[in-house]
C-alpha cells in the first residue's frame with residue numbers, strides 16, 4: 462500500500478515556507494532570501510517518508526495585496542491550499558511574539574496582521590490546518606505556549622508543531638505527521654524526482670535569488686528574471702542567457718554596480734549553482750533591461766502559472 466498526496470505550506474511572507482519545503486524535501490527546490498515576497502508562484506517539492514510520497518507545495522506569502530502581482534500571488538497561495546490534502550500554516554514565532562508583547566494591534570505588525578487574515582481565510586473556507594510555529598531556534602519553548610494556545614483556540618488547527626526549518630529541529634515529526642495524512646494513492650512522481658520546475662524557470666529563479674541576496678536593501682521588490690535561451694551544447698556544457706527586468710532606469714546601475722561588479726557577482730554565484738544543479742558546466746549570460754510594465758504583462762503571468770486577472 463502506498464500513499465501520495467499534496468501538502469501546501471502557507472503563511473505570511475518571510476515565515477520560512479521555502480526553507481521548510483527544502484528541508485522536508487532534503488534538496489533545494491525553492492529559493493530562499495531574507496526579503497519578503499521572494500516566492501512568486503507555487504513551487505512543488507517531493508518528499509518521501511516510508512511508503513508515502515508527500516508533494517509539498519511551497520506558496521507565495523499571503524498578505525494584503527495592492528498590485529496586480531500581489532493579487533495573483535495571494536490567489537495562487539490560497540489556490541494551493543484549496544487543492545491540497547493537508548495544509549500547514551507556518552508562522553514566524555518570534556515575529557508573532559514581538560507583536561503580542563508590544564501590546565500593539567495586529568495592524569501595526571504586518572506579519573501578525575497577515576496571520577489573522579490567514580486564520581480568517583481558513584475559517585471562511587472551512588479548512589483545518591496544521592499549525593507550525595517556526596524559527597524557534599534561539600527561543601525557549603515555554604515562551605511559545607501562550608502563543609500556541611491563543612492560535613489553537615481559533616479552532617482552525619488540528620495540531621501544533623514547534624520547529625526550526627533552518628536547523629531542522631522538529632521537522633522530522635512534522636514530516637511523519639504529513640506522511641500519515643496522505644491518502645492511499647500510487648506515487649505521483651518517480652522515486653528519484655524531487656522538483657518539477659522546468660530547468661529554464663529554475664535557472665531564472667536561482668538568478669533572482671542571487672539578485673535579492675545581494676540587493677535586498679537597495680532594490681524594491683520589483684525585479685524579474687527570464688531565461689531567454691537554454692542550450693545544451695555538443696561538449697556537454699549548457700549555455701544560458703537571461704534577462705533581468707527592473708522597473709526604473711535608476712535601478713539599472715544598482716544591478717550593475719560599480720564597474721559591473723554587482724552583476725558579475727550575481728552571474729558568478731548563479732552560474733556556480735546552476736553548474737551544480739544540472740551537473741554540467743554552465744555558461745551564463747545576463748542582460749539588464751528596464752521595463753516599467755513587466756509586472757502588468759499577461760505573458761509573465763502565464764509563464765509562471767499565475768492568474769493575470771486574479
Ligand SMILES: Nc1nc2c(ncn2[C@@H]2O[C@H](COP(=O)(O)OP(=O)(O)OP(=O)(O)O)[C@@H](O)[C@H]2O)c(=O)[nH]1
Nearest residue numbers: 474475476477478479480498499500522596626627
Ligand atoms: N532563525 C531562523 N530563520 C529562518 C528559519 N526559517 C527560515 N528562516 C529565514 O527566514 C527568511 C525567509 O525564509 P524563506 O524560506 O524565504 O521564507 P518564505 O516564507 O518562503 O518567504 P516568501 O517566499 O517571501 O513568502 C530567510 O532569511 C531564512 O533563512 C528558522 O527556522 N529560523
Ligand SMILES: [Mg+2]
Nearest residue numbers: 478479499500
Ligand atoms: Mg518563499
